Amino acid sequence: MKFPVLIGALGLLVAGLFAASLLVGPAAIGLSESLSALIRGGADGDAVAVVMREVRLPRALLGAMVGAALGLSGAAMQGFLRNPLAEPGLIGTSASAALGAVLAIQTGFAAAFTLALPLSALVGAVLSVLLIVALAGPRGSALVLILAGIAVSALAGACTALVLNLSPNPYAAAEIVFWMMGSLADRSMTHVWLAAPLMALGAAMILPMGRGLNALTLGEDAAASLGVALGRMRLMLVLGTAALVGAATAVAGAIGFVGLVVPHILRPLVGALPSRLLPASALGGAAMVLAADIAVRLIAPDRDLKLGVLTALVGAPFFLHLIWRTRSEGI
Amino acid sequence: MSAFVRRSKALLAGLALVLGLSAPAGAEPPRRVVSINLCTDQLALLIAAPGQLVSVSNLGQDAMLSAMADRAAAFPANRGQAEEVFLMRPDLVLAGTFTTQATVDLLQRLGVPVAQFPPVSSLDDLRDGIVRMGAALGREAVADEIVARFDADLAALSATAPVGTARPRAALYYPNGYSLGDRTLAGQVLAAAGLANVAAEAGLHHGGHLALEQLVLADPDLILTGRRYPTPARAQDVLDHPALTAGSGAARRGNIDDRDLICGTPQVLKALADLVARRQALAAPAPAPEVEAGG
Known part of the structure; x- marks a missing residue:
């Protein structure tokens, strides 16, 4: 498939799912009524307009943003580490970002200034990516990467559970599921504005890496001789993915497998060129999370089924298949 | 032998209580009562004789949940674990029917009589609960007195603020978007206050x-949070x-003391009085509309 055609098709898919996300909800609102309420707003205090603009619009926007962030960071990590198993959820970035966010909320730091919450998640994510890149390294085997990821995930998850269990608020302990599985239920425009700046920053760091990642497919020495500054690229990768994953996790919890599945499905379609895979994965990730968020509302409209449940149902068998293939190819 | 007989008797008495029968006339009232449920804590605090209640649950002492936390604080707390309750050597354990079945089963197997009280979901249930607690503790007269006072207070409240035809619509809204419908104690109190329930x-x-x-979308007149x-x-x-x-939206928000609505005790009248006042404020002719700054 030609690249512009692919991007166009993915864009249409995201647009369609975005519209569907706006139209799905426990309150039955007619198609034309909801769209006109969304666009024209209606009279002040019109309940349909409030639902469309304050409940459904932020949910759909966050679905697209979080999905794009996860897809993009997954594609970038896989490209840089040249490892098909790298993914923010699997290597512990999401869990560490969740720990950063939980610590910020429970200590009250999140209320200190506007962006304190996503920045705390970013710090958690940076620390874990640094640790993983140091442990696995550009030439590290898939085994080391996954083992390090398991350890970081388990540690961050345990610390998150510990902090929430020690909270004097009994509702906090129930939140563990949210931080581990992710949800977009009852988020507001406040969360959109919290996540948007850091996601934009992260995307601005990652998207220009495409050419460097292309060169890196030839190996590090070849890339260096082509003028790619590997040290700088590594720094941009660490900060960029941490900003993307941190912002996404701070508002939606840890949603796994998006960054794994999407680049793999799209890789053959872009001729395995990382520079093309990056934007395609961002769109694909947005489509996957939007679809999952529509599905949780259709499957269990009256209870907050977590997004991570659906992405894992799709992603985990996929992951097993990848391990199988990796093994048979002797990597 | 005698210990066995005493235990069997206690077991039978406990069984009778579970079945909702009052203790046979002349049977001795329990002397060491341990409550392991937030709501039985409060009923026992109201009804038990001095010295009869030896422990309440830790929830009964939690000021966020218990309307009688200050009175409960005078008692040793238990966390509702069979082991610690058994070691308190109770001759009656008060429990709910809802969540502690494993604990209750274990205590009964150990020969401890347990009286279980179901959750209260109406004002009639509330009266029944008080009467049953009176029977369980051998304090029937006190319980009857409390019910009589409750009925008198309720009648007085209804008389001062008769429910009109205008029934403002209210919603009870709690963390996680939890709400309570009409077949709950809080829902019944809402209805008694003359408010329609959006849930x-x-x-x-x-x-x-x-x-x-x-x-x-339901656009309630009042959104009550706890x-x-x-x-x-x-x-x-x-x-x-x-x-x-x-x-x-901000104008129709209200905070209620939901501790008074969790358990079937006469405390619900405090919540009812509060809700009646809110209903009257809503039903009163609206003041001249304020001119909004920058309108």
Whole structure:
């Protein structure tokens, strides 16, 4: 498939799912009524307009943003580490970002200034990516990467559970599921504005890496001789993915497998060129999370089924298949 | 031998209590009563003779949940574990029917009589609960007196504020979007106060999740939220969602002391009086509309 055609098709898919996300909800609102309420707003205090603009619009926007962030960071990590198993959820970035966010909320730091919450998640994510890149390294085997990821995930998850269990608020302990599985239920425009700046920053760091990642497919020495500054690229990768994953996790919890599945499905379609895979994965990730968020509302409209449940149902068998293939190819 | 007989007798008495029968006339009232449930804590605090109650649950001492936390604080607390309760050598354990079945089974196997009280979901249940607690503790006269006073107070409250035809619509909204329908104690108190229940309109008759967008679309006159823990939890975020505070939303928010609505005790009258006052304020002719700055 030609690249512009692919991007166009993915864009249409995201647009369609975005519209569907706006139209799905426990309150039955007619198609034309909801769209006109969304666009024209209606009279002040019109309940349909409030639902469309304050409940459904932020949910759909966050679905697209979080999905794009996860897809993009997954594609970038896989490209840089040249490892098909790298993914923010699997290597512990999401869990560490969740720990950063939980610590910020429970200590009250999140209320200190506007962006304190996503920045705390970013710090958690940076620390874990640094640790993983140091442990696995550009030439590290898939085994080391996954083992390090398991350890970081388990540690961050345990610390998150510990902090929430020690909270004097009994509702906090129930939140563990949210931080581990992710949800977009009852988020507001406040969360959109919290996540948007850091996601934009992260995307601005990652998207220009495409050419460097292309060169890196030839190996590090070849890339260096082509003028790619590997040290700088590594720094941009660490900060960029941490900003993307941190912002996404701070508002939606840890949603796994998006960054794994999407680049793999799209890789053959872009001729395995990382520079093309990056934007395609961002769109694909947005489509996957939007679809999952529509599905949780259709499957269990009256209870907050977590997004991570659906992405894992799709992603985990996929992951097993990848391990199988990796093994048979002797990597 | 005698210990066995005593235990069997106690077991039978416990069984009788479980079945809702009063202790046979002449049977000795229990002398060491341990309560392991928030609501039996409060009923026992109201009804038990001095020295009869030896321990209440830790929830009964939690000021966020218990309307009688200060009185409960004078008693040693238990966490509702069979082991610690057994070691208190109770001759009667008071429990709910809802969540502690494993503990209750174990205590009964150990020969400890247990009286279980079901959750209260109406004002009639409330009276029954008080009477049953009186029977369980051998304090029937006190219980009857409390019921009589409750009925008198309720009648007085209804007389001063008769429910009119205008029934403003209210919703009870708790963390995680939890709401209570008409077949719950809080729902019954809401109805007694002359308020229509938005959750019931949405088909929620017991307790359950009321989606934020359903609540907004129902456009209630009053959104009542309970006490909040000062420490943050995502579950509480929904109570501050912009969709509930947008436009005129803030004006119809109200905080109630939901501790008075959790258990079937005469404390519900405090909540009822509060709700009646809110209903009267809503039903009163609206003051001249304020001119909004920058309108």
